[in-house]
Amino acid sequence: MPSSVPADIPNTAGTALPAAAPRSSGLSLLASELRVLFGRRRTWALLLALAAIPVLIAVAVKVSSAVPPGRGPAFLDRITQNGLFVAFTAMLVSVPLFMPLTVGVVAGDTIAGEASLGTLRYLLVAPAGRVRLLLVKYAGALAFCIVAPLTVGLAGAAIGAALFPVGPVTLLSGGVVQPSEAALRIVLIAAYLAVSLAGLSAIGLFLSTLTVVPVGAMAATVVVSVVSQVADQLPQLEWLHPWLFSHYWLGFGDMLRQPLAWDSFASNAILQAGYVAVFGALAYGRFVTKDILS
Amino acid sequence: MNSGLAIETRGLSKHFGRQAAVDHVDLAVPHGTVFGFLGPNGSGKTTTIRMLLGLAAASEGTVNLLGQEMPGKLHDVLPRVGALVEGPAFYPFLSGTANLHRLDSASPHTIPATRRRRVQQALERVGLEHAAGKRVHAYSLGMKQRLGIANALLSPRDLLVLDEPTNGLDPQGTREVRNLVRSLAHEGTTVFVSSHLLAEVDQMCTHAAVMSAGKLVAQGPLAELRQAGSTRLRLVTPDAGAARQVLAGLGMVPDPPQAEPGQGEPAQPDGGTILAALPSGAPSPAVLPEDVVAHLVQAGVRVRGFAVERESLEDRFVALTGEGFDVAQ
Numbered sequence: 001m002p003s004s005v006p007a008d009i010p011n012t013a014g015t016a017l018p019a020a021a022p023r024s025s026g027l028s029l030l031a032s033e034l035r036v037l038f039g040r041r042r043t044w045a046l047l048l049a050l051a052a053i054p055v056l057i058a059v060a061v062k063v064s065s066a067v068p069p070g071r072g073p074a075f076l077d078r079i080t081q082n083g084l085f086v087a088f089t090a091m092l093v094s095v096p097l098f099m100p101l102t103v104g105v106v107a108g109d110t111i112a113g114e115a116s117l118g119t120l121r122y123l124l125v126a127p128a129g130r131v132r133l134l135l136v137k138y139a140g141a142l143a144f145c146i147v148a149p150l151t152v153g154l155a156g157a158a159i160g161a162a163l164f165p166v167g168p169v170t171l172l173s174g175g176v177v178q179p180s181e182a183a184l185r186i187v188l189i190a191a192y193l194a195v196s197l198a199g200l201s202a203i204g205l206f207l208s209t210l211t212v213v214p215v216g217a218m219a220a221t222v223v224v225s226v227v228s229q230v231a232d233q234l235p236q237l238e239w240l241h242p243w244l245f246s247h248y249w250l251g252f253g254d255m256l257r258q259p260l261a262w263d264s265f266a267s268n269a270i271l272q273a274g275y276v277a278v279f280g281a282l283a284y285g286r287f288v289t290k291d292i293l294s
Numbered sequence: 295m296n297s298g299l300a301i302e303t304r305g306l307s308k309h310f311g312r313q314a315a316v317d318h319v320d321l322a323v324p325h326g327t328v329f330g331f332l333g334p335n336g337s338g339k340t341t342t343i344r345m346l347l348g349l350a351a352a353s354e355g356t357v358n359l360l361g362q363e364m365p366g367k368l369h370d371v372l373p374r375v376g377a378l379v380e381g382p383a384f385y386p387f388l389s390g391t392a393n394l395h396r397l398d399s400a401s402p403h404t405i406p407a408t409r410r411r412r413v414q415q416a417l418e419r420v421g422l423e424h425a426a427g428k429r430v431h432a433y434s435l436g437m438k439q440r441l442g443i444a445n446a447l448l449s450p451r452d453l454l455v456l457d458e459p460t461n462g463l464d465p466q467g468t469r470e471v472r473n474l475v476r477s478l479a480h481e482g483t484t485v486f487v488s489s490h491l492l493a494e495v496d497q498m499c500t501h502a503a504v505m506s507a508g509k510l511v512a513q514g515p516l517a518e519l520r521q522a523g524s525t526r527l528r529l530v531t532p533d534a535g536a537a538r539q540v541l542a543g544l545g546m547v548p549d550p551p552q553a554e555p556g557q558g559e560p561a562q563p564d565g566g567t568i569l570a571a572l573p574s575g576a577p578s579p580a581v582l583p584e585d586v587v588a589h590l591v592q593a594g595v596r597v598r599g600f601a602v603e604r605e606s607l608e609d610r611f612v613a614l615t616g617e618g619f620d621v622a623q
Contacts, residue, residue, distance in 0.1 A: 028399040028406055036396060040387050118383025119397075122445065125347050125379065126400035127372040133400075291350035 029128060033140045037106070043144070046102040047151045053098060054090035054156030058083075062163050082167055083160025084179060087186045088256070090156040091149060095193065095249050099148055100225035103197045106144045107204025108218030110137040111287065115212040115294045130288045134205070138280070141201040142194075149193035153186040175258030185255055192252040192265055199245035199275030200225055206283040212294045245275050300325045300453050300484035301346060305355035308341050315341045317508040318355065323486055323501070328479045330495030330516070331488040333505030334615050339488045340380050342505070343457050347377055360452055373403040376451040378459055382442030386431035390422060390441050393430055398448050416444040421470065435462035443471065447478075454478060454485045460494060472498045492608050506615040520607055525572045527583055529590075530599035534566055537595045544581050544589060546570045572602070 037043055061079045073093050078085040111134075114120035123133055160166070169182040177185070204221035211217050228246040231237050241247055248268035254261040301323035308316040316338040323329045333339045344350040346357055348365035357364040359371045384393045394413040398404050404412075417423050420440040430438065439462050446454055456475075460468045475485050475498050489495050495502055496516070503513035512519055531537045541548050548570040573581050583602045590597055 028402070028404075032396050032399040036385065036388070117385060118381070119385060121344075121349055121379050122377075122383060122397050123400045124349060125372060125375075125377045126397055127348075127368055128400040129369065129402070132402070289351070291344070293344070293350060 029132065030136050030139055033136050034143055037140045037144065038147075043106070046105060047147065050094060050098060050102060050148055050151050051155035053094050054086050054152060055159050057090055057093065058086045058156070058159040058163050061086075078170075079160065080164060082169060083162070083164030084157055084166055084169055084182050084186070086160030086164070087153045087156030088189070090152050091186075091189055091193065091252070092250070094152050095196075096229055097226075099152075099193065099197060100200055101222055102148055103141070103145055103200055104204055104221035104225065105218050107141040107201040108208050108216075108221045109214045110141055110205050111208040111283075112211050112214040112217045113208075115292070116214055118294060120294065121292050124292060131284065134209075134283060134287050137208075138201065138205050138283075141205060142198060145197040145201055146190075146194045148197070149190035150187070153190045157183060157186055171256045171258050172253055173257040177258065188255045188260075189252045192255055192268065193249075195265070195269050195272055196246075196249050196252075199272040199279070202276045202279035202283070203245070206279040206286065209283050209287045209290065243271075245271065247271065298325060299323060299358070300327075300360055301329075301486060302358040303342075303346070303355060306342065306345060306352055306357060307354040308338075308345060308350065309353045314508050316345070319505075319508075319510045321503060321510065322513065323484065325484055326479070326482060327501045328475060328485045328487065328499045330499035330502035331486060331505070332490065332492065332495055332502055332611060333488075334490055337505040337615065338508040339505055340457055343377075343379055343455055343488060346455065347372070347375070347379065349379070369403075373401060373449065374452040375455060376446030376449070376453070377455040377457075378439075378442045378446050379455070379457050381458070381461065382438040382445075384430040384438065384441060387429060389427050389429055390417065390433070390437075390444075391426045393441065394445055394448060397445050404449060412448050416447045417441075419447055419474070420444045436464060436467050439463055440467070443474070451483055454483055456485065457488045458490070459487060460489070460491070468494070492611055496607050504611065504614050511614045512610075516607075519610065520604070526603050527570055527572055527586065528599070528601045528603055529568045529570070529597065530566070531568065531590075531595055531597055533595045534568055536593060537568055537590060540589050540593045540595060541568070541570050541586070544586060545573055546581065546586075 057076075058079070061076070073089055075085045075089045075092065079089065111120065114123060124130065128136075166179050168176045168178055169185075170176050171185075200221065203224055204217065207220045207224075208214070208217040225246060228244045229249075232241055232244050232247055248264055248271065251264035251268060254264045299322050301321055303319055303321040306316060306319045306321070307314060319338075319342060321342070331339055331342075341350065345352045346359060346364065348368045351365070359367075360374055362371045364371060384390075385396065388396065391413055394416060395409060398409050398413065399406070414423070414426075417426050420443050422437065422440050422444060425433065425437060430441065433441065439459070443456070443459060446456065454475075459475075460471050463471060472494070475487065479485055479500075487495070487499065499516055501513070501515050502519055504511050504519075529537060529541075538548050548568045572583065572586075583600075587597065587600055
């Protein structure tokens, strides 16, 4: 009685081999990617280096005499009164170079790193699927973009609280918030920076599909971020400024206003989404047709 | 839908710039065979394998793997194919077990619930269970090679593509791989082994194909390939001059006089060893070795030694691919 056969029995006419098994979701590979990324020593070294920035700032302020107001990076003069400002200062200081540097290492390594190890061919023969692998690799880079600013912010808050008094924080708009609210603002800034780095990660992913030398893709990604920031400083290129992916990188001051101003967050997110779309498409176009000869 | 071939390529070609790395290759690998894919370094074996597995796109021609077109049906075919391509490659900072877990989870077709057990079994099958927890960084080449084979065996496979599987293995390991391949073939898996080592193919394969400079120059059952080679006779006589005349009269072309092994000077023109290919029917009529001896004796040639030598697979290989260390261009 054929009608009683459940429809979901796999067709085993050919063989009873894995091909007949239902396809599981792609989460297995994503979990594996995150385990490998955050399990390897290099990632830890990058995060430790980022965490060292607030520690360095806090210790320097602690051992030196009071910082005269208006000198050094923004917020620096406020640290002695409120340790939470270590987090804000450190995030501000690390945005132009240190964060793009670490993101460049991770994003530039995505495909080129696998290619140079030779594991790319085994992932593809598994078969991981080229589009799926690209998506998982980008997701891994994004995860790092989330963790990196959080590391700076949380390490800053921790060392600031350890070395300085913690109290209500005076925001840029003049309002005062409790330390718990200030901690939330630190997380918000980290989110802002994570979004800011999404475009650079997509550029790194694309550059990574072009080469089998990961260091090349890493360096190129970092250079691109520096060039973008330099171009953003040149008045002659003013027409270009709103299109540069680094244009809103330092705009996270809006997260320190009361009430919260979301304008720069939204403009930044739209701009980054554009970069992700363009360079994601380029990476896709390059990677799905690429001959894997490494 | 199934032509009975595990691997079938038609006119498969790959050009790098102007150069054809693989030039109109028509491979036919029957199901259930252990198929040796022979050729000197640079003859296009690995490029062919890359195209079989969908890693590189063919410039021309088609590939059918297990009856399905590649790379179109890649996601249906590759879960049934285990592969070792151009040497093992792993994450040096992960352990052997972690590496296999990683590569197994790369495929959406594998079942996570059985992963631990399958990894364990694969490691046992290649004798790596004791080094499973060590980082691959600390592995020897032979151990990596074993891990690469273990990776190919993580799931039950219909086809195994092994590119130089015994590279870097000690004689013990080589024998183990040979036994492993035999037992896999016994279970019904088709094994496609590339190698530049003739002895290896000779000992483990049922079929073979020979590549030379990007072209497929021979393929078929091993026994047939051997037979396609010529048979030659070795004659030792003091009357070399007369013997040559007799052989020439029978339509044979004796080799020019050669230095005898162990002797510094060329042999005397009137004595020594003569080598000649025995015509097998075409172009000259077939000659039986016993008739040759009868003719020699009738002509008064004194025969000290007479032997019929079948060309070894190695001779055949050299005849097909050319001699020397020159990498094929």
